[in-house]
Amino acid sequence: xxxxxxxxxxxxxxxxxxxxxxxxxxxxxxxxxxxxxxxxxxxxxxxxxxxxxxxxxxxxxxxxxxxxxxxxxxxxxxxxxxxxxxxxxxxxxxxxxxxxxxxxxxxxxxxx
Amino acid sequence: xxxxxxxxxxxxxxxxxxxxxxxxxxxxxxxxxxxxxxxxxxxxxxxxxxxxxxxxxxxxxxxxxxxxxxxxxxxxxxxxxxxxxxxxxxxxxxxxxxxxxxxxxxxxxxxxxxxxx
Numbered sequence: 001x002x003x004x005x006x007x008x009x010x011x012x013x014x015x016x017x018x019x020x021x022x023x024x025x026x027x028x029x030x031x032x033x034x035x036x037x038x039x040x041x042x043x044x045x046x047x048x049x050x051x052x053x054x055x056x057x058x059x060x061x062x063x064x065x066x067x068x069x070x071x072x073x074x075x076x077x078x079x080x081x082x083x084x085x086x087x088x089x090x091x092x093x094x095x096x097x098x099x100x101x102x103x104x105x106x107x108x109x110x111x112x
Numbered sequence: 113x114x115x116x117x118x119x120x121x122x123x124x125x126x127x128x129x130x131x132x133x134x135x136x137x138x139x140x141x142x143x144x145x146x147x148x149x150x151x152x153x154x155x156x157x158x159x160x161x162x163x164x165x166x167x168x169x170x171x172x173x174x175x176x177x178x179x180x181x182x183x184x185x186x187x188x189x190x191x192x193x194x195x196x197x198x199x200x201x202x203x204x205x206x207x208x209x210x211x212x213x214x215x216x217x218x219x220x221x222x223x224x225x226x227x228x229x
Contacts, residue, residue: 043205090156102156104155107153
């Protein structure tokens with residue numbers, strides 16, 4: 001399968017709590033990106049982390065990358081109801097022609 | 113910068129007809145574009161990689177004669193769903209690689225919701 005795996009598949013939290021989503025992938029990568037998608041809408045790019053980076057921050061987002069474990073995590077701090085969406089990780093790699101493959105996604109619900 | 117425009121956003125067509133979806137990079141040249149399909153509550157599945165001036169590379173299981181891809185210029189790729197059937201109803205999204213620009217990454221179009229009746 002071309003897809004990576006994400007867990008959990010679904011996550012429900014109270015507003016103000018932190019949300020953590022994990023992504024595992026199968027082959028060596030160049031970059032890993034996280035996207036959000038509101039129901040039935042297009043994708044919004046959140047953050048890109050390169051294979052030689054271990055951690056990156058953007059506002060309330062924190063992304064880690066562990067290439068030895070082929071995994072990444074996305075942490076959303078102080079969640080808001082507006083963060084309710086599906087979140088996908090996506091990877092690209094030289095040895096797959098730079099095709100861009102998505103994980104299975106995590107559906108996040110933030111309860112006001 | 114790095115905007116990708118996808119058109120149309122929604123289309124309804126009759127079974128057996130063909131539908132063309134356009135994907136344009138507005139402010140950069142995209143030598144490579146990607147086409148994805150997303151079924152409800154599922155992830156995006158890569159269908160094909162489109163390289164300007166050459167034939168598209170299709171993922172395993174994707175019928176190249178059914179999903180025709182043309183990437184005739186550095187700013188335009190098209191996906192034509194030929195002889196569409198209800199099972200082709202899906203959300204189709206294109207993306208373009210911004211490699212070589214200041215903000216390397218992949219920019220996505222806003223998607224096209226295809227409904228075949």
